[in-house]
Amino acid sequence: MAVAMLFIAAKPKADEDTIQTRKLEIVDENGKVRIRLGSADAGYGLVVYDAQGQFRATLTDAPLGAVSQLKKDGGSIKMMAMQNGCGITMRDGEGKPRAIILQQKEGSQIMLKDAEGKDLFSAPE
Numbered sequence: 166m167a168v169a170m171l172f173i174a175a176k177p178k179a180d181e182d183t184i185q186t187r188k189l190e191i192v193d194e195n196g197k198v199r200i201r202l203g204s205a206d207a208g209y210g211l212v213v214y215d216a217q218g219q220f221r222a223t224l225t226d227a228p229l230g231a232v233s234q235l236k237k238d239g240g241s242i243k244m245m246a247m248q249n250g251c252g253i254t255m256r257d258g259e260g261k262p263r264a265i266i267l268q269q270k271e272g273s274q275i276m277l278k279d280a281e282g283k284d285l286f287s288a289p290e
Contacts, residue, residue: 206232
């Protein structure tokens with residue numbers, strides 16, 4: 166069914182080896198969307214969902230930057246590349262930032278935090 170819908174929604178191009186569509190969704194045996202290719206975060210990208218419909222991974226490109234994020238019950242990792250720098254943030258299972266690495270024109274910074282959000286380490290200080 167999903168494959169048939171893809172071909173119905175797809176616009177064939179002059180090139181017989183190309184299929185174009187604005188959005189593609191892969192569903193599991195229960196009909197739940199598990200992977201979506203298309204618009205995401207004011208841009209376009211790939212989003213992976215778990216069986217409960219929660220996002221678990223993204224890879225997107227938007228006007229403000231490109232982002233990759235992995236999320237599971239134990240925490241998340243988010244990598245961002247933007248016009249003026251880039252960064253990596255690691256969050257615990259409660260969603261609190263625990264490790265942050267930033268790079269900008271002005272310099273770089275590393276921060277480590279405890280579960281309450283207090284600084285354990287920061288360089289430069």
